[in-house]
Amino acid sequence: MLIGFDLLDRQILDAGGEPVGKVDDVELDRGPGGNLYVAALLVGPKALGERIGGRLGRWIEGAARRLSHDYEQDPIRIPFDLVAGIDSAVHLSVRRELLPDPALEAWLRDNLIGRIPGASDAT
Numbered sequence: 001m002l003i004g005f006d007l008l009d010r011q012i013l014d015a016g017g018e019p020v021g022k023v024d025d026v027e028l029d030r031g032p033g034g035n036l037y038v039a040a041l042l043v044g045p046k047a048l049g050e051r052i053g054g055r056l057g058r059w060i061e062g063a064a065r066r067l068s069h070d071y072e073q074d075p076i077r078i079p080f081d082l083v084a085g086i087d088s089a090v091h092l093s094v095r096r097e098l099l100p101d102p103a104l105e106a107w108l109r110d111n112l113i114g115r116i117p118g119a120s121d122a123t
Contacts, residue, residue, distance in 0.1 A: 003038065008051075011089040012043065012078070014096040023090060024048035024075065040077045041090065047075035076100055 003026055012020040024047040029039040045064030049057040076099065084093040 006086060007038070007041070007090065010086070012041065012092065013089050014092050014099075015084070015094055016096075018096050020078075020092065020096050020099060021076070025051045027077065038080045040079050041083070042075040042077060044075040 007023050007026055010023050012023060014020050021043040023041050024044060025042040026038050027040040027042055028036045031037055045060050049059075049061035049064070051057070052060065078092070078099065082092050082094055083090055085091045
């Protein structure tokens with residue numbers, strides 16, 4: 001598997017096909033034999049900012065930090081053993097409700113999208 005080609009920036013779908021987010025970074029770990037393996041998928045602006053690095057990465061992290069309720073929130077970590085398959089998207093074996101909400105998305109839903117007339121009627 002080529003991490004940069006097969007995983008990064010791929011859409012993540014839950015067991016029902018609902019979008020969860022995009023793979024912003026991956027967490028690697030070492031196995032008993034010293035080989036690296038993908039331990040988790042990381043989702044969120046903090047993971048993306050760290051991956052991009054430099055001024056743009058710091059700007060992404062800073063903007064997300066200012067807009068979220070939890071200034072020190074870590075990226076959402078999805079253990080790789082929850083991945084059911086990978087094709088044009090990453091498919092999970094669990095429903096989205098079992099995963100934490102990204103802080104920025106929650107803030108946008110509560111403070112921006114939720115204030116649009118008729119937004120509560122959307123499905």
